Amino acid sequence: MAKQQLTEGEQRVLEEMHATSGKVSAEELSKRTGDKKERVISILNSLDQRKLVSLEIEEIPSYHLTDEGFEYESHGLPEIRLFNAVKELQDRATLDDAVERGGLTAREKGIAINWARKKGWLKIGKENGDTVLETVTKNADSEIEALLSHLSKNGDVPEDLEQAKQEALSRTLIEESTRKRFEAEIIDSEMVRSLISEKGGGVIHLTPDMIMEGTWEEVEFKPFNVEAHPAPVFLGRKHPYAEFNDWLKEILIGLGFEEWFGPYVETEFWNNDALFVPQDHVSREIQDQFRVNKPYSHGDIVDNKYYRAVKSVHEDGGNTGSMGYQSSFSKEVSTRLCLRSHTTPVSMRFLHDNRLSPQKMFIIDRNFRSEKLSASHAMEFNQCEGIIMDANLTLKDLMGYITEIVESVGIEKMKFKPGQFPFTEPSIECFAKHEELGWIEVAPGGIFRPEVTAPLGIKDSVLAWGIGSGRLYMASMGISDIRELYSRDLSWIRRNYFLR
Template identity: 35%
Template sequence: MADLTLNEKRLLVALAPRGRAGAVALAEALETSEEAVVQYAHLCADRGLAAIERTVTKTYTLTPEGEEYRRSGLPERQMLEQIGEGIPMKDLQALPLSRIGIGWLRKKGWITIKNGVAQTIGEVPPGDDEIALAAPREGMPGIPDLLKRNLVVEAEEAAYTIAITPAGAALVASGLDLREETGTLTRDQILSGSWRTANLRRYSLQTPPKRIYPGKSHPYQRIIDEVKRILMDMGFVEMRGDIALSAFWDFDALFQPQDHPAREMQDTFYLDRTEPLPAGWEGVRDMHEHGGSTSSIGWGGVWEAAKAEQCVLRTHTTPLSVKYLIENPKPPVKAFALGRVYRREAIDPTHLPEFEQLEGIVMDEDVTFRHLLGYLREFYHRMGFENVRFRPGYFPYTEPSVEPEVWVDGLGWVELGGAGVFREEVTAPWGIEAPVLAWGLGISRVGMLKLGLKDLRQLYRSDIDWIRESPVIGEGE
């Protein structure tokens, strides 16, 4: 046992004549803290030299409301004293404590109600909760009810008793070296050579060191950063925009009809504000009503400016693409947006009312649908999905449209977004003539797949243990 630390030796020496003692008393004897004594004791216990006993005591403290009722009585007791021979329920309900007291009077069976009149059942001795309220202590039967009513708060206090084992006592009897130890050499000790005669602390190479948790970004944030880096490596630039938009940009500019179900309140967060229509809005109106000057026949009917002026929390990032194309109408254009979008979804393991969406566009003179498939396949490969396939899809603002799928072991083929070529109804009102490839992707779904999660909500929780155990993704590359 030559590798015992000085503190362990001092603890055993202090404990030997006592046999067993509380951590508080030992801390006073060793002139240190109770926490330090418990730490030394655990080290000795690991070597079989000491035993530790932990005793937990629960204490109860009255809340301000509980203190008031201790002085005046519980609401039901106060009301019971006002009922007398009987009282109509309407008068009973008018008493100050009726909202709390009536329910407890009935639950405890202290009153009966007949023909709209409340009557007491006679003398009612103090209940367990009233007895406990006077002086709450652990083990009293009324404590659980007081806790449920938030009239007391519970606290736990731990006390440690440490006993020396026969092996520890024998070691003390054989003699222990209590000279001060040197754990870290100084520059002067090394230069002077005095380290040669110093009592150096011995270290066990079998003892695992304390685990260190370095600073680390959130696993989901690392995936978002990885996606941005991949797209920038592919030659894309990032576009940004407002979260609150007019319905004109979120729906109308994307040739989504004004009676489309997705525009209803049950799918969209509408704001109590409006925004003026931008210059050139007449072209979008004409496109909806009769197809403008294109080969389209539009949606027909009357397009309402008031509906387009309503503001919403953006339901997707595609409006950013249209705005970017208006600002950059000449090809070539390669841009992406990755931001938060909002929809009125019920919260469950696979749905949230807000999540991140990736939006990408490519505009050039001769790009085709085949180029779109190539971009998507390359992007998903770089994201780590080896097998990618496509199936036909439908979206109001692209034609042709496609839904990419990737193969995930244990899940099979998983759909990861939508893509297509912008329809002329989207680009023509703004004078954009070159074809535009576009796609959207829910990054949160990618995050779940890459991190092996079953619950989407985990991506947005600050679970420190999960963050510490999650491997670093994409850093250092």
């Protein structure tokens, strides 16, 4: 094996490390050598691969206040301000008086009531039609106040405030970020001492002037190490998740489907009403669905005849034989604007314009839900929606199509079980086996109910599914955290790719 040779940068770094016993950080080496920290880290990685140094990477969490956190750090937590206001009003007051006394905004009012009740500081009741608040404890103490005050000056969290940290994270009063600390230590001091003692004189570069003047014959060149690995070259390419979605499109086009598109901002008529979702359904609440208020809060009804048919189905079943929901139907709710929470409204828009069989349509696009970010849920996600309309289609046909799509992206283990959705009957749920997460739902679907298709005058069966392409990708690639789908970590993106 050829003897190891050092670059000038490696020589400088090893000399500084050799002069220091024990571990040395990349920051310290950067100061000593005059090189940028990024270059020092690159050199340490190279030396680590060559077994000259041992490189340790430690991820250090850091926390900082969000805008809401800064506001509460300055003015106090809403729940404490509400409690203090009731306290000042002789331990008992109407909600309106306490809110005015505490200087709470309409948004802070709900937050204050929720947390004051949850912490057991206030009792809430009704009296003569008014909401009345009473204190049930002498003082309202919260470690979150101490935490917010501490984080306004420092990024670390003391151990005694760990529980407060978890609550503050859940309330989005603080955000977590991570910085990496690089520390290296020489593995074999004798070998390194031998390497850095050999300065390795000689010319490195052959210049045009040397050739023209003939001086190259008299110059001693530094020997080349032909076993040295060149620096890696990272070429631009698609994000692996984008590559996966493109492959999914090609699979569906190969199965004879037509790609369709629709708007991100929808009226609740298309997002919910046309799908026979009751107007008081929990999925319409602001904790599940993003409402749009600016520049407009309501949209228009584009087809009044279709609107009246949908309204009739909701109220009494229309001509479907169903009883409907036996409740009034509000046009104000129908015209409310929201970010679409699934791609099924695009399917309804397609059917509205294409009512004759046969039809096969799909869309792969983004949707938005008011979810708490976690390993399996995100506020923004991609969905692969598809419908097939033709005579005499059955649930078996739907399961066949879903199986074909899921197996085409490399998923070997899958199963179906009965499901329940407002707009399909019968309904199914398809699960894929994930190595770490177990069975995860990837493709719910079913046959559109008559209450969905009858207002359009459609009598043939319409099969529908909504595959979560993100979860499908997780299952096929063995990814356990949905946040990695949108990772900006270049090292992860360079290491991973989707093989068709």
